[in-house]
Amino acid sequence: MTAKDSKHPLRGIRSPLLPAVLALFVLSVNAQVDETLTEQVELEPAPEAGAEGYHQPPSLDDIPEGPFGDSVRSGWEAFVNTRQHPKAKRFVGNKQNCGNCHLAGGLAANSAPMWGAWGIYPKYRGKNDHVNTMDERIRGCFTYSMNANSSEAGGPPEPDSQVLKDLQTFFFWSAQGAPIGKNLPGRGYAAVPEPQNGSSVSRGEEVYQNQCSICHGSDGSGKFADDGRQIFPPLWGAGAYNWGAGMHRINTAAAFIKYNMPLGKASPVEKEAVLTDQQAWDVAAYINSHERPQDPRWEGNKASTDEKWHTHQCLYNETVRGHTLGDGAG
């Protein structure tokens, strides 16, 4: 086995599993031509909220009875506890829930709310030259943020499968009354301009240990209840989002962190922060200077994967603390 082979995501698999490995491999090769695995494009920033404020989703207490309401509830439950949801858990290949990156169960402005995402799909993307649907977009989330290729199912949910229907029913319900086709105030994360001198991993480590480690652990491994339910998500290592997830980008992580973390100190809906822009960028760099599951678009080596898929603000294939990142974890 050459050094390059040893970095392959399928390394270390024992031979009795070969048929399964081959099947997985075929799946992942298929997945590579699947549009869910194309590069995520940076979206236009959302406009500031005007006098009317943000879209107000309905209360979870007002989910109607009957089959439609059941689907909304199932979608919401899959969103907040994806790892243990009967229909969703097969597709989770790490220790994350959707609600970890979309606070308030996907309902808070400036925390990438689902009501903000709902109305901007389907969307044509020049990158993959076709009209991308919400169904496809969620499959992308599973592939990267939930590392679906390492899940029990070996990949994201099939198109139009029940879990995707339920999630979309929940999104639709939360967006009721919001205009379609508009970039709504509060959509996505509120962008944080890059500081003049960029970001620093070592300064970020200090921010992390002071502000983040109490919940996420000084080793980034998160915290779990005795019944296995996640309390605080892992931020790096095998349990974290993979090298293809949007959150591995320093600008995206900084935007999430600034108005969402530390939980209870920042306030996304009020757009209040306790970290400075510099601290948000530094800690985003520190968190993303650790290994995490391999990019599913692996091109055979770090340099090629970097060149093809990582032409954005991230540390993939960069050398930090004497280690060139991108080996993967898990």
Added chain:
Amino acid sequence: MHGRCGFTCGLFGFSLLILLMPTMGAANEAGKKLAQQGGEGVQACSSCHGAQGGGNAAAGWPRLAGLNADYMAQQLTAMADGTRSNPIMAPIASALSEQQRGDVAEYFASLKPPTMAPGGEVDQKTLHRGETLAQRGDWQQGIPACTSCHGLQGQGVGVAFPSIAGQPAMYLQNQIKAWQSGSRHNDPNGLMASVAKRLSDEDSQAVTAWFASLPAKPSNNDQ
């Protein structure tokens, strides 16, 4: 090979148990004595916190039984050094040595919490508001769900996030007031102070009533 290892390991484990038993016993015995009889300058904990550490809902004195031992030891230190200001507890906590704080904390951590919820008279609407705040938060006010840090059932998470299920409503409300005023400022990273300051009096009453309506849950291990 397996059998031999089993025997060796068993023997080792047994010896270890024998070696550790007196120390474990001693810590618990010392803690138990302090709790039940008090010590020099220290009145018996049980005189306020109950014979089994179940607390006193009417007086607003907290349950200690089944709380995280390290959390309780830290609180005693905070009450001694004033970062958790408490006129009743300050002289008691100051009279205890570090060893005694650890002993008494370990003793109360080992006790089973009461199966009955402290409860209190509260209407359904208030309880419902409390449950909503506890489990989902109020993001318009910047308040995350209490359970997102204190555990899904309020059972506590490690040393930083204490068990709040089955604590008297008055005790919990007093703590929220203490964070709001700054008389308690020993929370890690100021997390709880920040949340407390976002809570209105009505919401504080509702959410504490809801946690008091639950029986205490077994404490969560850290990880």
